[in-house]
């Protein structure tokens with residue numbers, strides 16, 4: 802977290818931010834600071850620059866590729882299981898099963914990406930996660 806962002810946040814603000822559950826905020830796609838404002842731009846997977854409710858700066862939020870990895874692995878397993886059930890268990894024609902699985906993957910992935918992206922960013926804010934920094938204070942052997 803950059804220094805200017807830390808300076809903007811007061812201790813009271815941090816305490817208020819911590820009172821918001823990162824899992825609840827992530828699941829609902831809400832701001833990790835106030836738990837009220839929308840986290841994503843409308844009809845998009847892009848994160849807003851600021852929260853419209855509390856003005857919290859979301860422009861520095863970067864979940865990286867973390868959410869995509871979770872979604873690929875989880876949706877792949879679910880789609881394979883559903884495929885086995887529809888074709889192997891229910892003897893559905895392959896074209897019908899493929900249509901259902903395609904829709905499941907498309908809408909399930911978009912929904913899961915929103916949940917995982919928002920949850921990962923909310924967890925970063927909740928735990929004050931930031932890049933490691935080198936200090937001049939020296940180590941144990943100094």
Ligand SMILES: [Zn+2]
Nearest residue numbers: 832835852855
């Ligand atoms: Zn907010």
